[in-house]
Amino acid sequence: MLRLNEIKLPLNHAEHELKDAILARLGIPAEALLNFIVHKRSYDARKKASIVLIYSVDLETTDDAGVLARNQRDVHLMPAPDMEYKFVAQGVNVRGQQPRPVVIGMGPCGLFAALILAQMGLKPIILERGKTVRERTKDTFGFWRKRELNPESNVQFGEGGAGTFSDGKLYSQIKDPRHLGRKVLTEFVKAGAPEEILYVSKPHIGTFRLVKMVEAMREEIMALGGEIRFEQRVTDFDIEEKNGVRQLRGLQLASGERIATNHVVLAIGHSSRDTFQTLYDRGVYVEAKPFSIGFRVEHPQSLIDVCRFGPNAGHPILGAADYKLVHHAKNGRAVYSFCMCPGGTVVAAASEPGRVVTNGMSQYSRAERNANSAIVVSISPEDYPGHPLAGIEFQRRLEEAAFKLGGENYNAPGQLMGDFVAGRPSTEFGAVIPSYKPGVHLTDLATILPDFATEALREAFPAFDKQVRGYFKHDAVLTGLETRTSSPIRIKRRDDDLQSLNTRGLFPAGEGAGYAGGILSAGVDGIKVAEAVALSMAAADKL
Ligand code: FAD
Known part of the structure; x- marks a missing residue:
């Protein structure tokens, strides 16, 4: 079995073109290729009008050793690795002398x-x-x-x-x-x-x-x-x-x-x-260990699709587009996107009464109107010094503040992106209707975030617009707070x-x-x- 990587074909290629490309790359006739399966398929969307699919295939020929020898110069051809899982132990504790794990x-x-x-x-x-x-x-x-x-x-x-x-x-x-x-x-x-x-x-x-x-x-x-x-x-x-x-x-x-x-x-x-x-x-x-805090951001999914895929937006192979963003703020904090959910919804993820926590989910179809992603700021134990469990108290304080600001009924506090960056509270939604249930209460999120986080986030949104054109959108909705990005210990x-x-x-x-x-x-x-x-x-x- 051989593995052949980096087979590039246009997004709308016909089915037979993959086999043709394999034969051409290996320089073998069709009858010498016994079978092949796609191991990986990714895409390169840097040129939106001509998106390219990139395949890696596992294949068998009538003479694998000969094919490998004749194509020594192709660094993307190699013996396929054995990926089958092998158990490290069998027949352990068969007489039940030890208590069960x-x-x-x-x-x-x-x-x-x-x-x-x-x-x-x-x-x-x-x-x-x-x-x-x-x-x-x-x-x-x-x-x-x-x-x-x-x-x-x-x-x-x-x-x-x-x-x-x-x-x-x-x-x-x-x-x-x-x-x-x-x-x-x-x-x-x-x-x-x-x-x-x-x-x-x-x-x-x-x-x-x-x-x-x-x-x-x-x-x-x-x-x-x-x-x-x-x-x-x-x-x-x-x-x-x-x-x-x-x-x-x-x-x-x-x-x-x-x-x-x-x-x-x-x-x-x-x-x-x-x-x-x-x-x-x-x-x-x-x-204690570092984690991140911030909020969920919702944009129309169509905006992200068009920005990423241009005229190919909506193509079934590509599906709903995602994004990955990072900004290193002047105050030394990293701001980044996390757990992006294309065509999804923002969900209430609290596990303790009197606290509000956001997260995101979607269905397989990713067909909901909004794209959401957490946009978070890195924090470290120096921000909550003293005790190994101090990060938990830090999270709790933020979640309680979010509960209060949301109206003490599990609505999440929210704000329009433009207002957050301008430093004024929001009073009315624009074209983006948030998906969070039970509901979003418009307010001023900066009042509950640490100053360093507000500062870094305000700097990041306009910067993200350079990575995803249209991202810094006045009526994109921020819903908070996102505090459970990873374990605080x-x-x-x-x-x-x-x-x-x-x-x-x-x-x-x-x-x-x-x-x-x-x-x-x-x-x-x-x-x-x-x-x-x-x-x-x-x-x-x-x-
Ligand atoms: P968990 O999944 O948290 O499971 C821990 C389990 O332990 C829980 O069921 C809990 O009830 C149980 N438990 C805790 N304490 C006790 C106790 N004392 N006694 C008995 N039982 C106990 N990750 C992705 O990779 N992709 C995604 O798309 C994604 N989306 C997410 C969306 C949401 C809304 C959330 C909340 C998380 C998402 N994540 C996603 C993160 C992912 O879910 C976690 O990284 C993953 O579940 C961690 O797995 P785990 O088994 O370590 O812990």
């Missing part, structure tokens, strides 16, 4: 940790504080419609984790030499995701499909002997200390039950603030066995522990940590 949290990290453990025959127990994805959907949509927040069942908590009501973007910039991202995508396809996520350069799934996929993965884990328990909040960690070594021995649940275990995957996401506090109180090593782990720096048996993982940022990277981290658990249990088997 436990996974806390059923977001993408916990889901993949549990799946891999189950596929390795380790029969994990999964504890999730929220409800099943169907029940959770009702609670979350109920909050958006009726302003009734359930602190245990919402955008952040419940089966599927934080990314369930999302755009379902499935790409990441992590280094992935073992192709673990491929394993994540392959499992998603098995669970019902469209096959195209395996080859398009920026795959996404959208909310409704994610719900069904999460259910399918739950079924597989259970069929393999895993046990999934919903509405089971972990409230404490039993840590035994002997000769200076701290070893996790069990977990306490809100129900009063205790579960004995020596191996726990801690995949609790970035919003489990009560659990962060408990971990800190129990002496688990945590430290890192629960540090050792590089070699992925266990907590000072607590053996505890495997901090995913976004909450500071080791992932997004669905794909959280899934990949879940796989890595499941492997580390399996290896640790295999070692204990031998003792």
